[in-house]
Amino acid sequence: MKQKIKSFLATYWILMLMVAIKFALQYLLVNPAYELHRDEFLHLDQANHLSAGYISVPPFTAFLSKIIYWLGGGLFWIRFFPALFGAATIVFAWLIVEAMDGKLPAKILTSIFLLFSILLRINVLYQPNALDVLVWTIIFYLLIRYIRKQENMLLLAFGCGGGPGVLQQV
Numbered sequence: 001m002k003q004k005i006k007s008f009l010a011t012y013w014i015l016m017l018m019v020a021i022k023f024a025l026q027y028l029l030v031n032p033a034y035e036l037h038r039d040e041f042l043h044l045d046q047a048n049h050l051s052a053g054y055i056s057v058p059p060f061t062a063f064l065s066k067i068i069y070w071l072g073g074g075l076f077w078i079r080f081f082p083a084l085f086g087a088a089t090i091v092f093a094w095l096i097v098e099a100m101d102g103k104l105p106a107k108i109l110t111s112i113f114l115l116f117s118i119l120l121r122i123n124v125l126y127q128p129n130a131l132d133v134l135v136w137t138i139i140f141y142l143l144i145r146y147i148r149k150q151e152n153m154l155l156l157a158f159g160c161g162g163g164p165g166v167l168q169q170v
Contacts, residue, residue: 014104015094018111019087025115026083026123040078040126044068061128068126078126085130086123090114092137099144135162 047065071077146154
């Protein structure tokens with residue numbers, strides 16, 4: 001068991017560092033003088049109106065807003081979920097490169113490009129865009145894995161991964 005943990009840490013410590021940097025940047029880059037964006041107030045208010053089926057009310061965002069209120073509704077939690085989606089996007093991009101037999105330099109470059117790209121801005125705001133990018137990255141990862149391995153279980157995961165994305169666009 002200890003050998004597996006050491007092997008995992010030896011292989012993925014750079015990825016964990018990139019995720020930690022992503023979370024740190026998401027909190028450090030926003031000046032505390034700025035309050036929430038008007039769209040963030042809209043998405044947070046959707047927690048009070050959990051009604052699916054309307055184009056302007058993505059059900060998954062409303063559900064996520066409800067979770068934020070259950071956690072206290074503070075600025076930390078409002079910023080946490082977009083940062084989490086951005087960090088998960090970096091992880092799945094790393095896994096895409098790995099699935100395509102990319103070596104460590106390719107994984108690091110992919111992570112750096114995502115870390116210092118427009119995703120910094122997208123993942124600062126509490127809007128559906130951060131989840132959209134993550135869901136599409138997951139879908140591409142599962143599609144690549146399915147094409148390479150032909151495991152039917154990946155199709156089920158493909159459906160489960162695409163579900164939140166579809167709910168995001170209702």
